[in-house]
Amino acid sequence: MLSEDLLKLLVCPMGKVPLTREGETLVCSHCGTRFAINEDIPNMLIEEAQLPDGCATLADLPCVKEGKAKIDPTDA
Ligand SMILES: [Zn+2]
Numbered sequence: 001m002l003s004e005d006l007l008k009l010l011v012c013p014m015g016k017v018p019l020t021r022e023g024e025t026l027v028c029s030h031c032g033t034r035f036a037i038n039e040d041i042p043n044m045l046i047e048e049a050q051l052p053d054g055c056a057t058l059a060d061l062p063c064v065k066e067g068k069a070k071i072d073p074t075d076a
Helices: 004-009 062-066
Strands: 019-022 025-028 034-038
Touching: 019 034
Parallel strands: none
Antiparallel strands: 019 025, 025 034
């Protein structure tokens, strides 16, 4: 299993915001981009990530548009 401690360290590469786990994907809590988990290893390559509905390119993502490293303190 992918450890919870490791998950907490992972952030969206564009917005530096926390990710939430949904099955075998990690979802950015801000822009909704999905990163696959392959055999317990998250694939954080943005080029291979799945963009959310309504976002055709990386430039459409809220994390990219805003370009800020805002951390949601839900786990604090
Ligand atoms: Zn994001």
